[in-house]
Amino acid sequence: MGRRKKTDEKSAKQIRGPGRKAKKQGAPTFPKELLPADSNEKKKLSSRGKQRARKRLEKDQLKEANKKNSKLATRVTKRQSDGESNEDEEEEQQETNGFTDENQKWLKPKKKKELFDDEGEGEGEELMDEEVPYDDEFDDMESTTDDDEDNDVDDEPKLDIEKKSKKLREKQRQAKERSEQELLTNIQQQEKIQFPSGQEVTKDAPQADLQLIMHRIREVINVLNDFKTKREPNRSRKDYLDLLRQDLCNYYSYNDFLMNKLLDLFPLAEIIDFLEANEVQRPVTIRTNTLKTRRRDLAQALINRGVNVDPLDKWTKVGLVIYNSQVPIGATPEYLSGHYMLQGASSFLPVMALAPQPNERVLDMCAAPGGKASYIGALMRNSGILVANDANKDRAKAIIANTHRLGLTNTIVTNLDGRHFSEHMGGFDRCLVDAPCSGTGVISKDQAVKNSKDEKDIQRCFTAQRQILLNAIDA
Numbered sequence: 001m002g003r004r005k006k007t008d009e010k011s012a013k014q015i016r017g018p019g020r021k022a023k024k025q026g027a028p029t030f031p032k033e034l035l036p037a038d039s040n041e042k043k044k045l046s047s048r049g050k051q052r053a054r055k056r057l058e059k060d061q062l063k064e065a066n067k068k069n070s071k072l073a074t075r076v077t078k079r080q081s082d083g084e085s086n087e088d089e090e091e092e093q094q095e096t097n098g099f100t101d102e103n104q105k106w107l108k109p110k111k112k113k114e115l116f117d118d119e120g121e122g123e124g125e126e127l128m129d130e131e132v133p134y135d136d137e138f139d140d141m142e143s144t145t146d147d148d149e150d151n152d153v154d155d156e157p158k159l160d161i162e163k164k165s166k167k168l169r170e171k172q173r174q175a176k177e178r179s180e181q182e183l184l185t186n187i188q189q190q191e192k193i194q195f196p197s198g199q200e201v202t203k204d205a206p207q208a209d210l211q212l213i214m215h216r217i218r219e220v221i222n223v224l225n226d227f228k229t230k231r232e233p234n235r236s237r238k239d240y241l242d243l244l245r246q247d248l249c250n251y252y253s254y255n256d257f258l259m260n261k262l263l264d265l266f267p268l269a270e271i272i273d274f275l276e277a278n279e280v281q282r283p284v285t286i287r288t289n290t291l292k293t294r295r296r297d298l299a300q301a302l303i304n305r306g307v308n309v310d311p312l313d314k315w316t317k318v319g320l321v322i323y324n325s326q327v328p329i330g331a332t333p334e335y336l337s338g339h340y341m342l343q344g345a346s347s348f349l350p351v352m353a354l355a356p357q358p359n360e361r362v363l364d365m366c367a368a369p370g371g372k373a374s375y376i377g378a379l380m381r382n383s384g385i386l387v388a389n390d391a392n393k394d395r396a397k398a399i400i401a402n403t404h405r406l407g408l409t410n411t412i413v414t415n416l417d418g419r420h421f422s423e424h425m426g427g428f429d430r431c432l433v434d435a436p437c438s439g440t441g442v443i444s445k446d447q448a449v450k451n452s453k454d455e456k457d458i459q460r461c462f463t464a465q466r467q468i469l470l471n472a473i474d475a
């Protein structure tokens, strides 16, 4: 960068120098059409864009010619002071002067970069400066240096180029060597996975470097995906699966039981995606209560309060995503007056699948605190009958509070055990069962689930869910 700046400064100086010299050179140096560049013509020229452009062209040509002259002169002076013979240089200067003058007719103003490139052929230092930005781009550099070698006439800059080119080729060779070495190392690692001994697996793994564990996880998955060809002959599939499970438990902090269940549930290609997704916080989303407002109006009202909000996605016309907020989203005047419900985006979907219609009889069997039930009520446009039930009395109270806040008038809240609900009521058109669950689907909200679940919890959930579902079918 420093060198580049130097070049700019230098060229800036040159731009000023040649301007003054140009006047000394006089008119005969330039073709007729370019002569009216003096100050008395300036007013006339500046009045027309076309003439201004011509003037600019002329200036550029002058700058370029004089730049060459002044640089060459500097070099001659330098060499003289170094005690070198200056005969050749004088010849060269004459040649350059001649070139500049004769070529005024065909010389066209070029872009700055092109000008630099041309000059580079005769100016070793300039060329070096131009090449600096390519230091890391080996391909570009290679082609640049090759071109330069072919075209150069002057010996001095050629030497510079050669030096630079040699350096870069060496760099390039070293980089290639390194990457080949890395590749080899990876292949070797892939070929031989380090299996800790039975006791070591649990004892040593927590201290191990997480990066190494993730590396091994990927390698083991790679082997399991092509077990026949990639396995070690003395290792069984179970060996690899055990190692994978243990590494996943250590890396993501799950207990053995839950990780086993997840490995049963997800294909190898998806397990990492699932575990990674559980590490990411889900966005805060809200559902517009269409019984009271429109999404556009709600968004505007929230924006006015300093909430950064956007439509959730194409698949929903009522969802909004909150990026950040200067006010608590659960306590705004809009919230308190029931214009929206704080609700995860995924919880819209079961209601959309249920597709309740106005004037139907609908049952939400496990409804507290009423997120889905209130969406059902809104889709029914407060018509028909919605029964929102929950076995937990305190939680059932939350349904009542939300029902009032959101302005639902077609809703009856009940506090019954879903396993026996049909003994009290029946004849529903549609029924939603959002049964109590293990919580393994919301690990991103509650990381404690990773270690707090065991076989009994799952069994308990499973039995209750089946009983509630069967009763809902009866209802």
Ligand SMILES: C[S@@+](CC[C@H](N)C(=O)[O-])C[C@H]1O[C@@H](n2cnc3c(N)ncnc32)[C@H](O)[C@@H]1O
Pocket: 347, 365, 366, 367, 368, 369, 370, 371, 372, 373, 389, 390, 391, 392, 395, 416, 417, 418, 419, 434, 435, 436, 437, 464, 468
């Ligand atoms: C996942 S939550 C429901 C969330 C609710 N659908 C919503 O969208 O806001 C499960 C609910 O089932 C209730 N529940 C548990 N056992 C039940 C049972 N036997 N009968 C009815 N509800 C039950 C719990 O009290 C809990 O509120």
